[in-house]
Amino acid sequence: MALCSLSTLTASATSAHFSCFSASNETILSKSSFKLPFLWPWQKENKVKVGPLSVSPMGFGTWAWGNQLLWGYQESMDNELQQVFNLAVDNGVNLFDTADSYGTGKLDGQSEKLLGKFIREYNGKKGVRENIVIATKFAAYPWRLTPGQFVNACKSSVDRMELEQIGIGQLHWSTANYNPLQERALWDGLVAMYEKGLVQGVGVSNYGPKQLEKIYKYLKDRGVPLCSAQVQFSLLSYGDEQMEVKNICDSLDIKLIAYSPLGLGMLTGKYTLSNLPSGPRSILFRQILPGLEPLLRCLKEIATRRQKTMSQSADSN
Known part of the structure; x- marks a missing residue:
């Protein structure tokens, strides 16, 4: 089953709630404090294939990092977030999802910056850091009108995280309903960043069934596989459209990543x-x-x- 789930990691002054990414409807573990001991519900050697990448069947979303408005982020939380990051990596999690739009106001891009910093400063188990996979999303801002501008967005993310290459580069949302001409340029941007080696794989987020099939074919015709698609999927958003997207992903060998599986x-x-x-x-x-x-x-x-x-x-x- 090509279903994974991904939700947001948050922190407060006293506890960090993190939830996870689960490949195939297996039971996951979610703890309200990183200070508590716990066991991960999968064998560490079991990996999920997302395009060319092998990732843990649970991953972390970092929407909350830098978002003061919705999640109440404060920079004083950074040490705690880093401890949660280290704990997750120590226990086999190697997939972290972020976006260039995660962060509010002057903290724009903060999620990517923190993630890059935590990776660089991780000094836990030997050889683990090199296997961390970053999936980031590039916003379809109205001023990103050309493939080159979208590629530059990817380069900016690489620079913010101080990486040589991103695991999965994702188009954050579709512009088909309000600016269809921009949509094609963004698709070409995905092709270009893949061909330039800036990303190991490409994906999309918030795509409906029709646009998902269109971009899959468009990329395939240009020799670029679509390896993932993110969609809101939980007991609170379990409708016909989500199931149609899932069925398309199953038939085309696209990994479906369900975000907000715990409904915020x-x-x-x-x-x-x-x-x-x-x-x-x-x-x-x-x-x-x-x-x-x-x-x-x-x-x-x-x-x-x-x-x-x-x-x-x-x-x-």
Whole structure:
């Protein structure tokens, strides 16, 4: 099954919640504090193929790194984030997902900067650092109108992370619905960055079924394989379109990466109407959580019966 899941790593002053990327509906582990001992639910020698790359069946998303508005990031969290990063790498995680747009205001690109820094400063198990795979996404900003501008975006990400090459370079979203002419230029940019050796593989994010099939054929005709497609996929977003994308990925040998499998944290069981997250998420959670009570009760019952966490139960759907 070509399904993986990817969600966001966040940190607060006292704890770091990280959730993971799971290849094939296997149960995952999600802990609310990196200080607690835990076991990873896969054999470390088992890897998932994403294009030419071999990655762990769980990976980390870094959307929260640098995002003050939605996730409440503060630079004082960096040491804690680095400890979580080190712990993940020590325990076999080698896939980290980021984007050039992750970071708000003056912290634009902060996620990539931190990730590069953490990789350089990692001094754990010998030989592990060299096997870390970075998947980053390049925003389809309206001023990126030519293939060359998109290639320059990739080069900027390489520079921010101080890498020689990126594992997977991904187009963050499609412009087909509002600027179809730009879309073709961005596709050509993916081809160029692949041909120049800036990335080992290319992928897309937030693509629907029709555009996914179009870009797959477009890239294939130019000798560039499409190795991954990210889509929002969880118990809260499990519709016909997601399943259609999944079926296309299965048939074309594209690895489907499901982001936000825990619904921004709503499926973890951590939050209630009396314990809402800070920032804009609290508004969203206040509106949605009441309608989720039957689902959350069911998840809790399943988790208790299986002696798992609610996060594990939610991500094994």
